Amino acid sequence: MTRSSTWKVARAVAAKDLRIEMRSRVVTNQVVPFAGLVMVMFAFALDNDTVLERVSGGLIWLATLFSLFILVQRSFAIDTADGALDSLRVAGVSPAGIFVGKAITLMIELLLLELTLTAAAIVLYRVDLRPSSLVVLVTCMIWATAGLAFVGTLYGGLAAGMRGRETLLPLLLLPVVAPVLIGATKATEAAFRINGVAPSDGWPWIGLLAVFAVVFGVVGLSAFGALIEE
Amino acid sequence: MNSSNIVELRDAVVVYGSFPALAGVSLTVSKGEIVLLQGPNGAGKTTLLRACAGLVPIVRGKAIVLGHDLCADRHAVRQRVGLLGHNNGLFGDLTVRENVSFWAQLVGASNLEVDAVLERMGLSGRLADIRAAHLSAGQKRRCALANLVVRRAELWLLDEPHAGLDATGRDELDETLRRAVASGATVIIASHELERSRQLATRVAVVTGGQVAGSQGDGGRAGAS
Amino acid sequence: MSIDYTIDHIATPDAVAGVGTKTSRGIGLLALGVMTWVVVSGLFLTPADKNQGDSVRIMYIHVPTAWIAYLAFIVTGAASLIVLIKKKPALGFDRVAGASAEVGVMFMALTLISGSLWGRLTWGEFWAWDPRLTTTAFMFVTYIGYLAVRNLGGSQQQRAKRSAVLAALAVLQIPLVHFSVVLWRSLHQSASILSVDGDIKMDGLMLFTLFTGVIGFTLTFIWLVMHRSRLMLMRGVIEDRGLEAAIRERQRDTAGASQ
Numbered sequence: 001m002t003r004s005s006t007w008k009v010a011r012a013v014a015a016k017d018l019r020i021e022m023r024s025r026v027v028t029n030q031v032v033p034f035a036g037l038v039m040v041m042f043a044f045a046l047d048n049d050t051v052l053e054r055v056s057g058g059l060i061w062l063a064t065l066f067s068l069f070i071l072v073q074r075s076f077a078i079d080t081a082d083g084a085l086d087s088l089r090v091a092g093v094s095p096a097g098i099f100v101g102k103a104i105t106l107m108i109e110l111l112l113l114e115l116t117l118t119a120a121a122i123v124l125y126r127v128d129l130r131p132s133s134l135v136v137l138v139t140c141m142i143w144a145t146a147g148l149a150f151v152g153t154l155y156g157g158l159a160a161g162m163r164g165r166e167t168l169l170p171l172l173l174l175p176v177v178a179p180v181l182i183g184a185t186k187a188t189e190a191a192f193r194i195n196g197v198a199p200s201d202g203w204p205w206i207g208l209l210a211v212f213a214v215v216f217g218v219v220g221l222s223a224f225g226a227l228i229e230e
Numbered sequence: 231m232n233s234s235n236i237v238e239l240r241d242a243v244v245v246y247g248s249f250p251a252l253a254g255v256s257l258t259v260s261k262g263e264i265v266l267l268q269g270p271n272g273a274g275k276t277t278l279l280r281a282c283a284g285l286v287p288i289v290r291g292k293a294i295v296l297g298h299d300l301c302a303d304r305h306a307v308r309q310r311v312g313l314l315g316h317n318n319g320l321f322g323d324l325t326v327r328e329n330v331s332f333w334a335q336l337v338g339a340s341n342l343e344v345d346a347v348l349e350r351m352g353l354s355g356r357l358a359d360i361r362a363a364h365l366s367a368g369q370k371r372r373c374a375l376a377n378l379v380v381r382r383a384e385l386w387l388l389d390e391p392h393a394g395l396d397a398t399g400r401d402e403l404d405e406t407l408r409r410a411v412a413s414g415a416t417v418i419i420a421s422h423e424l425e426r427s428r429q430l431a432t433r434v435a436v437v438t439g440g441q442v443a444g445s446q447g448d449g450g451r452a453g454a455s
Numbered sequence: 456m457s458i459d460y461t462i463d464h465i466a467t468p469d470a471v472a473g474v475g476t477k478t479s480r481g482i483g484l485l486a487l488g489v490m491t492w493v494v495v496s497g498l499f500l501t502p503a504d505k506n507q508g509d510s511v512r513i514m515y516i517h518v519p520t521a522w523i524a525y526l527a528f529i530v531t532g533a534a535s536l537i538v539l540i541k542k543k544p545a546l547g548f549d550r551v552a553g554a555s556a557e558v559g560v561m562f563m564a565l566t567l568i569s570g571s572l573w574g575r576l577t578w579g580e581f582w583a584w585d586p587r588l589t590t591t592a593f594m595f596v597t598y599i600g601y602l603a604v605r606n607l608g609g610s611q612q613q614r615a616k617r618s619a620v621l622a623a624l625a626v627l628q629i630p631l632v633h634f635s636v637v638l639w640r641s642l643h644q645s646a647s648i649l650s651v652d653g654d655i656k657m658d659g660l661m662l663f664t665l666f667t668g669v670i671g672f673t674l675t676f677i678w679l680v681m682h683r684s685r686l687m688l689m690r691g692v693i694e695d696r697g698l699e700a701a702i703r704e705r706q707r708d709t710a711g712a713s714q
Contacts, residue, residue: 012335016321016328023323023361083317090283091381092308093336154624158604158617165607172600175593176628179635186639208635215627226620229613230285243702245610248694253705287610439709 006221009097010104017105020078027074027109031067032116038063039120049126054195056125057188060117061181064110064148068177069170071109072152075102076160085160085228095225099153103220107149114141133191136199136206140187143209147180150216158227183208234261236296236385236416237282243290244274244281251277253440254291259418262411266431267420274440275420276315279387282418283313296384312383314391318374322363326353326373329362333377344380351376351406368399375406386410386417392426404430474689479681486674493671496664510576515664517569519672520562524591526676527559528598528629535622538615546691547684549615552622553605554683556598558676563595586640590633597625611691 021027042059046052052059079085088098118137121127129137151173159169183205189195190202237259244252252274259265267275280286282295284304293300298307320329327348334344348354351372357365362373371391378386386407392400407417407430420437421427428434436443475483497515504511534552538545570588571581582588605618657665 008338009336012332016324016332019328020321020323078321078323081322082320083315084319084321086315086317087313087319087377090285090308090311090313091333091336092284092305158621168600168603171596171603175597175600175632176624178593179628179631182635182639186642204638208638212631215631219624219627223620223624226616229617245698248697248701250698250702250705253702253709287612289610439705441706441709443709 006094006097006100009094010100013098013101014104017075017078017102018108021105021109027071027112031070031074031109032113034070035063035067035113035117036120038066039117039124043124052125053127056121056127057192057194058181058185059125060114060121060188061144061184063117064114065174065177065181067113068110068148068152069173071106071113072156072169072173073159073166075106075153076156080160089228089230095228096221098228099157099220099224102156103146103149103153103217106152107145110145110148111141114145127192129192133193133199136187136202137191140184140191140202140206140209143206143213144180144184144187147209147213147216148177150213150220151176151180154216154220154224154227157224160228179208179212183212235259235294236261236263237418238294239281239292241291242281242288242293244277244286245289246277250440252281255281255437255440255442257435257442259416261416262414263433264407264411264417264419264431266427266434267418267437268424268427268434269437273437275437276389277440278437278442279313279315279389279418279420282385283311283387284308285313310383311385311387312378312381313387313389314371314374314378315389316393318370319377320362320370320373323361325359325361326365326369326376327358329373330376330380334380337381339380339382347376347380350409351379352402366399367394368396368402371395371399371403372406375403375410379410384415386415388417388419388421390421391419392421400426474682474685476681476685479678479685482674482681483678486671486678489667489671489674493664493668496660497668501661501664502658507577510573513569513573513576515668517566517573518665519668520565520569521587521591522669523672523676524559524563524566524594526673527555527562528594528625530555530680531559531598531601531622532626535619536626538619539623544612544615546611546615547688549618550684550687550691551680552618553602554680554687556601556605556622557683558679560595560598560602562672562676563591563598566591567595584636584640586633586637589636590629593632594629597629601625 039059042063043052046055076085079088118129122129155169155172155176158172159165187202187205187209190197190205191199193199235258237257239255239257241254241256242252243250243254255274255278257265257278267278269275277286281288281293281300284295284298284300284307287304288301291301295307296310298304300307321332324332327344330347330353331341331344334340345354348358353369353372353376357369362370365373371394388407391403395403404426407419411417419427419431493515497512501512503509531552534548534555537548538552541548567588570591574583575581601618601621604621605614607614607617
């Protein structure tokens with residue numbers, strides 16, 4: 001498969017998935033509210049304003065991770081509902097292209113989610129976000145989201161389709177995303193200036209996130225095909 | 231090997247776990263034929279179709295489809311083959327046109343081609359803008375076949391394509407298949423619909439116990455005079 | 456079915472009478488001998504620690520099993536990489552990868568349990584977020600997932616390829632996790648690195664026992680992996696023979712029915 005056809009496939013798949021999302025509005029009407037609710041639940045469970053503000057970085061990314069499972073399963077449910085994933089496999093469509101296309105869609109949905117969660121943190125946990133921290137925060141989000149999207153698509157493809165596979169997704173995914181949780185939390189805390197940390201302290205963590213994203217993006221291109229095969 | 235043979239299977243064996251779903255199948259299909267696979271449930275008809283599509287590995291015997299040796303590499307043949315199983319492979323939230331356009335995009339077909347295909351399959355006009363989930367069973371099946379047409383699949387493998395269709399739907403399906411063959415495709419159907427399918431097919435192959443027992447029909451290369 | 460003779464030269468189908476071979480029996484006896492010495496030395500011959508007392512003896516289990524856990528991880532990773540690189544299905548290496556993962560998971564569990572008990576005895580805590588223990592915990596869960604995926608259906612070649620890809624992903628992900636945890640814990644400068652073996656004064660005999668313990672456990676690991684992969688091979692051979700019979704039977708049935 002030439003490079004251009006992988007990209008062509010990716011564009012078609014991403015456009016298809018985004019169009020379906022715009023019609024069905026599952027992410028905006030179901031997943032985002034769920035994530036918001038999780039943030040509220042955290043407030044109930046932790047019940048301490050000082051603590052909440054201090055751990056707000058971690059809570060945003062925890063809520064993101066919980067929602068990631070739902071997003072990934074939704075992403076592949078679109079294709080397995082009427083056997084379309086099988087059709088894509090049968091047709092010999094470039095798996096790398098499917099991987100990139102689905103990852104792009106997942107990234108867009110995740111970014112939307114994270115923006116909402118950050119807003120929730122500012123409102124609910126009284127986080128102090130200043131314009132000077134925005135660069136760190138946005139860069140952190142981009143790299144963390146890329147990493148989560150690649151890994152989610154990769155393992156989501158493996159867990160899709162066969163009965164009894166869906167329950168594998170959390171088990172496989174959680175150990176893998178630990179670096180993202182650690183890195184994104186620390187970088188976000190830096191952006192929120194928690195514990196007197198300056199935003200610039202977030203850059204090493206963003207480096208970790210970037211390495212993670214690049215590694216799994218590159219590997220995912222070749223690994224995805226083997227994982228979706230029956 | 232006769233180069234006008236689309237499918238050549240010789241003593242092919244396919245296993246699921248330790249069960250030989252195909253226990254030594256021999257079948258030859260030439261270009262332009264409509265071959266009907268007939269046989270009881272569990273005989274291996276579906277597996278035979280999936281094997282020809284390169285979906286399941288052939289562990290023994292010979293299998294050459296569209297010139298590709300499936301034992302060596304079963305992935306290369308997939309782009310030229312279309313398999314229609316019990317599902318239609320449609321995206322429910324997309325319209326008919328959007329569904330077909332998606333596949334058109336993947337093979338680089340133009341919008342004009344999409345329109346032409348929709349026209350030919352009787353899916354143009356108002357029907358083209360209805361979401362796939364709201365179509366009737368027959369319309370969904372036609373849309374799935376439109377996907378095969380726009381993909382320019384050379385070998386059509388259809389598993390019980392008439393199932394769930396009313397009389398009109400079945401007639402339309404048969405007409406579609408005849409036209410596809412006239413345009414150069416080859417069709418293998420697995421079906422329980424004995425009478426109708428016999429009329430449609432140029433050849434009938436009986437599948438039992440994971441093997442092809444024999445084939446009757448005019449032995450014909452459809453379209454040959 | 457292709458059988459990879461390079462790795463199966465100790466396990467050709469004709470020699471498949473039992474799970475043991477001459478080599479494995481030799482290794483097994485050696486392992487038994489070394490381990491016996493380690494047990495005796497660890498429990499009776501070596502001195503107790505000045506600070507920790509007798510609880511230091513857990514070290515003779517904890518450190519070697521941690522080492523084996525990492526070794527198993529490397530073996531599974533390397534065998535899986537070979538499966539991915541070779542064009543023809545390298546089922547022998549796939550068996551080694553699977554066997555190493557199964558045995559490895561067991562050793563990982565032992566590492567975690569022994570480490571946890573040791574921490575409880577020494578520091579009063581069942582758990583410490585030290586990088587080695589945390590990474591081992593992650594390895595443990597990752598390999599449980601890997602073993603679950605190995606049991607999914609499909610042809611042998613398909614299962615081998617899928618598992619190999621997953622193992623390759625694990626090879627990438629575990630170091631990333633370890634690195635992240637190290638970075639993470641390095642922030643907590645105030646708490647001393649809660650590594651239980653950090654402040655032990657080791658005398659000659661203790662070091663020697665530890666060293667031979669590593670050797671003994673490694674031999675045990677090799678012995679277990681050999682047996683497990685031969686068991687997988689034997690199962691494969693039985694399946695093959697069963698397949699032949701099943702094909703013939705099916706053909707006979709059809710021929711009989713059509714008369």
